[in-house]
Amino acid sequence: MSVDPLLIRARGLWEMLAAAPVSFAPSGGVTVVASPASGLCPPSWAGMVVLGDAAIVTAPTEAAARAMRCAVAKVPAESLAEADVVRTILPVAEVLGPATLGYASSDDFRPAAAGAAIEALTPGHRELHELVRSAGLKDADESGMEEITSPAFIVREGADVAAAAGYQTWSAATAHISVLTAPHHRGRGLARQVASAAVAHALAADLMPQWRARPVESRRVAAALGFRELGTQLSVRLDQDRLA
Incomplete structure (x- = not known):
């Protein structure tokens, strides 16, 4: 078998x-x-x-x-x-x-439909720190946004960063995905859009995207992008x- x-x-x-x-x-x-x-x-x-x-x-x-x-x-x-x-x-x-462990391959991946314009910021950018502060300690820790090593893919609402995603490169050519949305911008599909950009970037680098999550909302985003909970x-x- x-x-x-x-x-x-x-x-x-x-x-x-x-x-x-x-x-x-x-x-x-x-x-x-x-x-x-x-x-x-x-x-x-x-x-x-x-x-x-x-x-x-x-x-x-x-x-x-x-x-x-x-x-x-x-x-x-x-x-x-x-x-x-x-x-x-x-x-x-x-x-x-x-925490649930989800993974996606190029064949599994279902990119998000085009939506808001996606920008890229360097990891550790000042605007990412502002997003992390706005999310609160619990959500910020869950996201791991301050540990990413990839570019941060973001969408804006006016001048502010509404959502961001990126990944930390782990052992065994793995991209550990991080996603964070500002509390007052949730429920609009922004997490899926920025995460889609981060996953596409990881797959283009021949990395295995990993999505580790506890909240059911995060797991739903991963499933929508084609991640399989293994x-x-x-x-x-x-x-x-x-x-x-």
Whole structure:
């Protein structure tokens, strides 16, 4: 049976980010490895990435990895995308996520219909900082707009930037997409227009666009552009005092 090339490419990215020898099992299931330098989660946390029917998990220490191997053996790989399930098998002190992982290829991509004029700004431009401030801390952090390395593709309302999108270049030739719309300009389709420009730019550079999102509104924009949700990412801080 053939395997989705985009799924293979996405798995390769997260195997690299794990920063330890680990791979998604071809037959499905969960593989756990100790990796203090893991890019799947914040430092000293445990990270879980489910892609297709397989998952990889990084633990901050070898002792934690041993305990997690016993715990995750009790549930199917897909369950590691559910925080409530993870709480039943592990002593969890704090959770980040889950976030959906979406990917698009040139064949999948559905560009947005022509709309407002798109401009390009350099990353870190003063007007991007103003947009980030207007969005508030939570939305700004979710968007990752201040971490982009690509040009920022924007639409204006008068002199102000109403929406912007760009991407940060990750390992494995991946473009991690960021999108942000000013609160008073939402619901007008602007996010799709600027994101479409960013995705087109990434694909032209032979990068794999990745869309990581929690809010349903963001996921809808990604779906409209042809992104396919292939998996999820969840990070947990373990209660070391209760870890068997």
